[in-house]
Amino acid sequence: xxxxxxxxxxxxxxxxxxxxxxxxxxxxxxxxxxxxxxxxxxxxxxxxxxxxxxxxxxxxxxxxxxxxxxxxxxxxxxxxxxxxxxxxxxxxxxxxxxxxxxxxxxxxxxxxxxxxxxxxxxxxxxxxxxxxxxxxxxxxxxxxxxxxxxxxxxxxxxxxxxxxxxxxxxxxxxxxxxxxxxxxxxxxxxxxxxxxxxxxxxxxxxxxxxxxxxxxxxxxxxxxxxxxxxxxxxxxxxxxxxxxxxxxxxxxxxxxxxxxxxxxxxxxxxxxxxxxxxxxxxxxxxxxxxxxxxxxxxxxxxxxxxxxxxxxxxxxxxxxxxxxxxxxxxxxxxxxxxxxxxxxxxxxxxxxxxxxxxxxxxxxxxxxxxxxxxxxxxxxxxxxxxxxxxxxxxxxxxxxxxxxxxxxxxxxxxxxxxxxxxxxxxxxxxxxxxxxxxxxxxxxxxxxxxxxxxxxxxxxxxxxxxxxxxxxxxxxxxxxxxxxxxxxxxxxxxxxxxxxxxxxxxxxxxxxxxxxxxxxxxxxxxxxxxxxxxxxxxxxxxxxxxxxxxxxxxxxxxxxxxxxxxxxxxxxxxxxxxxxxxxxxxxxxxxxxxxxxxxxxxxxxxxxxxxxxxxxxxxxxxxxxxxxxxxxxxxxxx
Ligand SMILES: *[C@@H]1O[C@H](CO)[C@@H](O)[C@H](O)[C@H]1NC(C)=O
Ligand SMILES: *[C@@H]1O[C@H](CO)[C@@H](O)[C@H](O)[C@H]1NC(C)=O
Ligand SMILES: *[C@@H]1O[C@H](CO)[C@@H](O)[C@H](O)[C@H]1NC(C)=O
Ligand SMILES: *[C@@H]1O[C@H](CO)[C@@H](O)[C@H](O)[C@H]1NC(C)=O
Numbered sequence: 001x002x003x004x005x006x007x008x009x010x011x012x013x014x015x016x017x018x019x020x021x022x023x024x025x026x027x028x029x030x031x032x033x034x035x036x037x038x039x040x041x042x043x044x045x046x047x048x049x050x051x052x053x054x055x056x057x058x059x060x061x062x063x064x065x066x067x068x069x070x071x072x073x074x075x076x077x078x079x080x081x082x083x084x085x086x087x088x089x090x091x092x093x094x095x096x097x098x099x100x101x102x103x104x105x106x107x108x109x110x111x112x113x114x115x116x117x118x119x120x121x122x123x124x125x126x127x128x129x130x131x132x133x134x135x136x137x138x139x140x141x142x143x144x145x146x147x148x149x150x151x152x153x154x155x156x157x158x159x160x161x162x163x164x165x166x167x168x169x170x171x172x173x174x175x176x177x178x179x180x181x182x183x184x185x186x187x188x189x190x191x192x193x194x195x196x197x198x199x200x201x202x203x204x205x206x207x208x209x210x211x212x213x214x215x216x217x218x219x220x221x222x223x224x225x226x227x228x229x230x231x232x233x234x235x236x237x238x239x240x241x242x243x244x245x246x247x248x249x250x251x252x253x254x255x256x257x258x259x260x261x262x263x264x265x266x267x268x269x270x271x272x273x274x275x276x277x278x279x280x281x282x283x284x285x286x287x288x289x290x291x292x293x294x295x296x297x298x299x300x301x302x303x304x305x306x307x308x309x310x311x312x313x314x315x316x317x318x319x320x321x322x323x324x325x326x327x328x329x330x331x332x333x334x335x336x337x338x339x340x341x342x343x344x345x346x347x348x349x350x351x352x353x354x355x356x357x358x359x360x361x362x363x364x365x366x367x368x369x370x371x372x373x374x375x376x377x378x379x380x381x382x383x384x385x386x387x388x389x390x391x392x393x394x395x396x397x398x399x400x401x402x403x404x405x406x407x408x409x410x411x412x413x414x415x416x417x418x419x420x421x422x423x424x425x426x427x428x429x430x431x432x433x434x435x436x437x438x439x440x441x442x443x444x445x446x447x448x449x450x451x452x453x454x455x456x457x458x459x460x461x462x463x464x465x466x467x468x469x470x471x472x473x474x475x476x477x478x479x480x481x482x483x484x485x486x487x488x489x490x491x492x493x494x495x496x497x498x499x500x501x502x503x504x505x506x507x508x509x510x511x512x513x514x515x516x517x518x519x520x521x522x523x524x525x526x527x528x529x530x531x532x533x534x535x536x537x538x539x540x541x542x543x544x545x546x547x548x549x550x551x552x553x554x555x556x557x558x559x560x561x562x563x564x565x566x567x568x569x570x571x572x573x574x575x576x577x578x579x580x581x582x583x584x585x586x587x588x589x590x591x592x593x594x595x596x597x598x599x600x601x602x603x604x605x606x607x608x609x610x611x612x613x614x615x616x617x618x619x620x621x622x623x624x625x626x627x628x629x630x631x632x633x634x635x636x637x638x
Contacts, residue, residue: 465499487551
């Protein structure tokens, strides 16, 4: 009985402390961030379109960066201390509520409380940031950003110099709130620009805060404080009453009926559901049916071996994609739920975010498992390259898709805990949002494909071209199988050709073999699709081709890791020599011999500006540090 008593005393104390703390800390002064400047920026704006929730979360994130930049300017620290995370969210929430009603930032945007005090690579202060980047890069951003950024051309100069910093910050980030990519602009607004983050031009250029969130409503703050006070007093009273009631019961000897164990398990399951609900929503089957108009055929946006994907609208007009697995049984549900929780905890700008899930058994439809994700407006990469969307992607977009996908995968492999091997990277699993930011879909779900399906899909022509040889032949699965598939997707993206280009006499021609034979002849640029709009510099485009060929190398040890790929695509790091390939099992031998002997090296896109096409080196570069390291890593992992 006494432990129980102590628990209640503890609860009482912590509740009263919480109430007390919240009353004191509900004024924005206790959170060290100053949101009033953001309010001023919003009020300055005359145009106020109503934004949908995706755009709203984006603005909320950008607004927070502005506030953090100002905080950085004052204190040399990017983030408020963890102890004030809650009160900072509350301050921000009350600001947002003055413009949009009924919008809870954290639950609507999927942000966790701690994220406001965390960044990437352990950089929290100005000096830690400066020690990570080169002094020349800092001088460069000061010289290009120390001017009014209101007009497009100075803004472009500044943001170009900032993108140069990205290569210094390759690490994974916390959620999608303050990722590595956010540091340069927050830093530049605080220390490079003389007008500071709250200047209208700076806010517009570096934080994209040109319009404001929502409309109408003001002066809710005092109401919020009163509500908080009342709620706390009521909660306190209830707890005190509960304690008194317990005490009475104990005194009159009825307390034996209380089953301590049951209370404890209740408590822990409640805690479970609380911590669960901050990341993931558990939908009822009725909600899902309402969202998809009872799984209307018109709402189907995709099909696969696992089942159908539906488009749906949640209450509040939020558009989502719902994936319904077929042939499920109740048996694996606990496992499924656990996996979904793990997947939901993995968040990155380049990964499709999971909103929630549903498991239910109905008399007519049997057992159901459904997951709910954000809907991507621009469909999949497959649609753009080979499908219904005919406009050719510009070089800039291709580059963005390549780097973003690589970042997403690098995060899955090395940033997520536990690391995740995707197993099914292909163009139709790379989704594009409204600004063509790529989002890798379906990670961690490969294991839910019905039994035998994975085996089957390696035989089906559509996905065969993506599977790494060692996985297809021997079932040997490492993160380098994902690297292979990524290389194939990258080749598709660059060449506009499918993984399996054609069948000749029943033999498939693989895009990897074709690209390799061109690279070998020093004609890497011939891999690129004809008439790509707005071509990039030839040496950059060639580098992308070489990275793609290296990633899709048939021998596992030759492939780089996704971290290395990100660094090669993003920075000045050169592509290592590509080791010689064994003769492909399926490529036509005559073709290869012919292409070797023709041996031309007419990079027809080369310019007079001193660009030298890649020259293939014949000796196997065993001494090459990258491939040696790759091999030792590989041996260690066996
Ligand atoms: C409230 O803010 C003060 C500083 O102003 C801090 O010392 C205290 O821990 C905060 N209380 C809570 C519950 O966060
Ligand atoms: C949200 O609004 C933006 C424009 O403000 C639009 O591009 C985007 O497609 C919309 N997204 C959704 C999910 O409606
Ligand atoms: C961040 O710090 C933690 C502990 O302080 C350490 O384990 C981790 O390796 C650090 N991460 C990076 C990227 O430096
Ligand atoms: C930016 O320019 C202003 C005026 O030209 C100068 O006073 C200031 O020191 C400069 N800021 C930096 C960081 O160099």
